[in-house]
Amino acid sequence: VKRYPIDPFTPAVELAAAIRRKEVSPVEVADCYLERMDEFDPRLNAFCHRADDDVRNAASAAAGAMVRAASAGDLPPFHGVPLPIKDLLDVAGWPTTHGSAGASKAPADASHPVVQRFADAGFVLLGKTTTSEFGAVPFTESGAPGISRNPWDPGRTPGGSSSGAGVAVAAGLAPIAHAADGGASIRVPASCTGLVGLKPTRAWSPTWPSTWKALPPAACSPAAWQTPRPPWTCSPAMIRRPGGHPRPRRGPSPAL
Amino acid sequence: MTMAPPAGLRIGVLAESPVNGISVDPACAAAVHTTVRTLESAGHHVVDTPLRLPPAGELIAAFTTIWNVGGAGVALADPDRVEPHNRALREAARAIDSWAYTEGVRTTQQLSRRIIEAFLTSFDLLVTPTMACLPPHPSEPGEQAPTKIP
Numbered sequence: 005v006k007r008y009p010i011d012p013f014t015p016a017v018e019l020a021a022a023i024r025r026k027e028v029s030p031v032e033v034a035d036c037y038l039e040r041m042d043e044f045d046p047r048l049n050a051f052c053h054r055a056d057d058d059v060r061n062a063a064s065a066a067a068g069a070m071v072r073a074a075s076a077g078d079l080p081p082f083h084g085v086p087l088p089i090k091d092l093l094d095v096a097g098w099p100t101t102h103g104s105a106g107a108s109k110a111p112a113d114a115s116h117p118v119v120q121r122f123a124d125a126g127f128v129l130l131g132k133t134t135t136s137e138f139g140a141v142p143f144t145e146s147g148a149p150g151i152s153r154n155p156w157d158p159g160r161t162p163g164g165s166s167s168g169a170g171v172a173v174a175a176g177l178a179p180i181a182h183a184a185d186g187g188a189s190i191r192v193p194a195s196c197t198g199l200v201g202l203k204p205t206r207a208w209s210p211t212w213p214s215t216w217k218a219l220p221p222a223a224c225s226p227a228a229w230q231t232p233r234p235p236w237t238c239s240p241a242m243i244r245r246p247g248g249h250p251r252p253r254r255g256p257s258p259a260l
Numbered sequence: 261m262t263m264a265p266p267a268g269l270r271i272g273v274l275a276e277s278p279v280n281g282i283s284v285d286p287a288c289a290a291a292v293h294t295t296v297r298t299l300e301s302a303g304h305h306v307v308d309t310p311l312r313l314p315p316a317g318e319l320i321a322a323f324t325t326i327w328n329v330g331g332a333g334v335a336l337a338d339p340d341r342v343e344p345h346n347r348a349l350r351e352a353a354r355a356i357d358s359w360a361y362t363e364g365v366r367t368t369q370q371l372s373r374r375i376i377e378a379f380l381t382s383f384d385l386l387v388t389p390t391m392a393c394l395p396p397h398p399s400e401p402g403e404q405a406p407t408k409i410p
Contacts, residue, residue: 102334106341137343138331143398146343151398160395187327188390195390 006043008036012176016085019179020126023084024076030084034063034128037086041131041177047158050171052091052149053098053132059086062128080126087127089182090166091135091149095119103135103165105148122182130178133168139184141165142192154196163196165189170197269304271296272311272383277392279316288389295387304385311386312378314371322371325364328353 009032010019022028038056045051066084073079094100094112101107115123123129134149136142144152144167152167154160155175162170166183170193173181183190185203194201275292276284296306313319328349336342342350356364379386 102331104334104336104342104346106336106338108335108337137346138334140327140330140346140349143396145398153398154395157395159397161398163391163395191390196395 006039008039009033010036012036012040012179014179016082016087016180020082020085023070024079026070030063030066030070030128031060033084034059034086034130037130037178040175044155044175044177047153048155048171048175048177049144049150049152050133050168050175050177051088051131052101052103052134052168055098055131058097059128059130066126066128080124082122083126085127085180086130086178087122087180087182088130088133088169088172088178089119089122090169090184091132092139092184093119093182095129095132098132100132101148103137103139103144103146103149105146107148118182133166133172133181133183135167135189136165139165139186139189142188143167156197161196163193166193166201170194170199170201173197173199265302266384267303269299269384270307270382271299271304272307272309272379272386274311274386274388278313279320282392284389284392285394287394288391292387292389299385299387307382309382311375311382314374318367319371322364322367324352325356325361326368328356329361 010022010028014022019028019033023030023033038059041051041054063084063086070076070079070083089095091101091103093116094114096113096115097111099107099109100112101109119129134144134152136144137146137148142164143161144150144164145161149168152162152164152171154162155171161167162174166181166185166189169181169183169190172178174197183193183201185191185201190201190203193199273292273296275289300306331342331346331350332353
């Protein structure tokens, strides 16, 4: 059995705490997950875009920021914790395929606001995860990303459309992952892979600028996954009132 | 940041699919019952009232109007390489005028508020199976159709 500097199934919150206590460095953490991706992803297909150099650079920058920080309290909450982005959102410098063979492979100019918030929260962006085309069906088996497989049983689907996000966390290729849900695309893969899938209340996270999931009734709420520990512990990274959001959050009253 | 666990929550249960013709796998139904028993043993109580839902056909028809525009806004280098099911959605979307689309948005908002109102009136928590089936098997390359997923 290969020895890693961390348990790759450590929940993101505990990993963040271990990094903050300097028990493990962001570089060691990133290398651990990249190594596991090398080993397991050829079979499972969670990732559709890898950018290992960018990942290592971001992890090194996070390590450098720890040296410079006067105290751990100055660091953002998920400092140095890796998190992959579902391939429906732009990450500056990486292509966005939306799971489609018809998409442009050109790198995105700028990151989606949700991606920027994850980065601001300290996450190291760990590549992009597979989705069915446009996130339209609850499995990923198409020609562009190929077949994503369930780590519990590679003969079964991990569900979708956030297929790669579920696979990555369930297989210990990431401690937590971004995902998106307009019609169960977080909930189905969470169910298929035995994870907690958090779909925040609509409009608690920015859907703009986005594609169809910005449409009012089917709005997507970018969210995250983690191993079965309290999902709300990741909320501060994602759930706050966005600037520039077209629909301000309202109270929980049914009389909206 | 620790909070006392909530006590005495009203638990609603929706163990069957509101959509006709979709049965719930016994394993998924069993997971619901296990969860409900766990909640009961933690001091919460099951409310014996079903969640009031609008006719599924009405909701699906309105929602589909919106769902069909799924690929809109995605810049494509080669639209001919879009998968057949998404091409069909795009064609269906283009056959709907803005009046009908707006009706779909309005109806979906109205129906969803009715569901939320019924939920908030009766329950604090609703337990449902996430999936109605076990994770299906992927189709292998060369097969005609993906594994059927309800």
